[in-house]
Amino acid sequence: MESIFNLQGKVGIVTGATRGIGWSIAQALASKGMNLILNSISNQELLNERINELKENFKIEADGFLFDVSEPNSVKECYNQIFKKYKRLDVLVNNAGIMKDALIPMISSEMIDRILDVNVKGVIYNLQYASRLMGRNKSGSIINVASIIGRVGNEGQVVYSASKSAVIGLTYSAAKELASQNIRVNAIAPGFIETDMIKDVPPDKFNKISENIKMKRLGTPDDIAKSVLYLASDLSNYVTGQVLGVDGGMLV
């Protein structure tokens, strides 16, 4: 079983990789020997720290690129660099995303644009370039981080839920399109996960959501990372076009 989990010599990219779920995913992949490219939108210092940490702890190759996933030219440049250095790509984890809440009357057009730019366009741009690199080896795994909100919605999250539903939809389509090249495309739909993103949830709402978790605890970034590891590895080599809920039973 250990050999199936082994990602030694493979190359992966994780967007939004320096904090929360993205950082846990990066560590999980690195712990199995995968060489990694980390992306962050703005914090070069933290990005450098993370790269050094991965190199020291896991003895892998690691690089970092600071860019906004919604900027197509920046995404292209990142993949050009991956191509030049590694000539391959095995795993893409589309994790970068933003969450902003607003009740329907308060939704601004700027908010809609920004959320859709990052959460949807960013995923598609990365998918485009990653699949071309993966196609060379007729192998690859693309893992899109969606959300339980994209499946069932939530008050105050019309735009966010639309963006995450879009991620689920594009996952299905991309899975169909890329299956013939042995590139698998799956999504993970996290439930209520302990990250910076939920720290602003009002207490009454927090309690209400928590009551729906059948396993009686919040999820952790590590819970998500373990599922990513499964989808990145050969353990899931006949799994594509799936949305894996990692939510402690919120929907049962």
Add this chain to the structure above:
Amino acid sequence: MTNIEKLNAAFVEALDLDPNESIRDSYSYGDPKWDSVAHMALVVSIEAQFDIMMETDDVIDLSSFGKGKEILAKYGINF
């Protein structure tokens, strides 16, 4: 392998064409075996043959064998 042989090989591999027939410049997207799904395989195959990464605009513009030669010239690959 010459560049034209490489381009031929990329088309043959990606679109499952007869390796014994040379491909005409007019062979285009929409002709037998070159559909939207095969297009992706073709781009990957050309990129691998010439060790390049094409711009998205060029991927979209790749509409015929002849056009492929024009596009590759932008990457310093001449025929």
